[in-house]
Amino acid sequence: MNTSIAITNRSLHDQVVSRVRDLIIEGILEPGSRIDESTLIEELGVSRTPFREALRTLAAEGLVIVKPSRGSVVRKWTRSDVFSMLEVLGHLEQLAGELACARASDQEINELVALHEDMLGYYKANDRMPYYKLNQEFHSRLTALSKNATLQEMQRNIQARLKRIRYIGNEKPDAWAGAVQDHEAMIVALKAKDGKKLGEAMAQHIRNTWDRVKDSL
Amino acid sequence: MNTSIAITNRSLHDQVVSRVRDLIIEGILEPGSRIDESTLIEELGVSRTPFREALRTLAAEGLVIVKPSRGSVVRKWTRSDVFSMLEVLGHLEQLAGELACARASDQEINELVALHEDMLGYYKANDRMPYYKLNQEFHSRLTALSKNATLQEMQRNIQARLKRIRYIGNEKPDAWAGAVQDHEAMIVALKAKDGKKLGEAMAQHIRNTWDRVKDSL
DNA sequence: CTTCTGTATTTTGTATACAAGTATAAAAGA
DNA sequence: TCTTTTATACTTGTATACAAAATACAGAAG
Structure with missing residues (x-):
């Protein structure tokens, strides 16, 4: 009540x-x-x-x-710690993407597309902080669409460990543009419910993250 | 000293x-x-x-x-909890297998082959308990060959959650035979350093584990 | 001047006491 | 008889006191 x-x-x-x-x-x-x-x-x-x-x-x-x-x-992460986290996270999100295509409803997909468009708005307005926050949510929600509780838990844990590092690594503006492009590819694949393509796009996104982040370690 | x-x-x-x-x-x-x-x-x-x-x-x-x-x-696991754990574990070990082939030394591979042969001995002697213990070690050590600390940690965590369930599920003798066959295939792929094949064998092994275990949930 | 050693101080680890919340059961009312 | 209320016992949550360990420091020996 x-x-x-x-x-x-x-x-x-x-x-x-x-x-x-x-x-x-x-x-x-x-x-x-x-x-x-x-x-x-x-x-x-x-x-x-x-x-x-x-x-x-x-x-x-x-x-x-x-x-x-x-x-x-x-806890202080070494360069190789961070690499190993991204290596695992990449594969987890790849799996998440494939499962999401198989298991998510149209409604759920539309909600994520809407979230992506909000992020685009912040990107165009060059408003970094809310973009960053929504980005975390984007990845969490996409992972949630896998309907796999363990996957969500592991993703959340690695995400938490990386949060600080990610925040530092995203300072450069051209890196930001690349990240937005990655998301665009993910959304296209998700709309088409092309699991393999979404998985590959997510894994690629994480590899790009490493490129963005590695020099600041 | x-x-x-x-x-x-x-x-x-x-x-x-x-x-x-x-x-x-x-x-x-x-x-x-x-x-x-x-x-x-x-x-x-x-x-x-x-x-x-x-x-x-x-x-x-x-x-x-x-x-x-x-x-x-x-904590009490539901059927879907266990499925989700195995789904994730399957992909993690698949990744571990691929990385192991790329990163492990001949020495390390030989050690694992030796461990596998010890397990075969216990299988033939129908000695369940030491087999079970070595099996845990087999998966841990193989994952360790990936040289990825995060991967090892996540694998260890899921392994711990499943330990009880696995122990119950492996009671049936024909299930045991299947598991041994799976391991055989993994060892062949590992010796050949065929990452794709090893990864696929490990993922298959986990899927078989689900088949062995699901009815007791 | 450096190194070792013993003492003092600080910090961490564990036990226990007290407070607060929850469940149980008996009693009162419907 | 069934529900609601209230008192009581029990369990958990938090604070604090005490014990043990580690660190810092001062003085003595080399």
């Missing part, structure tokens, strides 16, 4: 996790830097117990490394 | 995580059942703080679900 009450129903744990995750993604907590418990718990206004539990989930997600008896650090 | 001392250097956290994980995989903690903190901490001889931290990492790994204010349960 009352639908508005449930919104604040996130546990403290989840809140701490996502706040610390944001600090990492935004680069406020720098890769490789030590995470000072006492400072952060004061800033977040929580006590050590829930904070340390949050660190454990972030560690399992791969964003943080807990060194026994000597604290935690923000 | 002293190499033997480091072995016991696992943190309490890691110990609790792997002990509870084992309890889940072995089915002592049944899927869907509530995890009673007070009982388990007594059994494990640890206090609530480290135990709850362990639950958080197990939750992030996907083996446990923490329901806010009402405890934790062992």
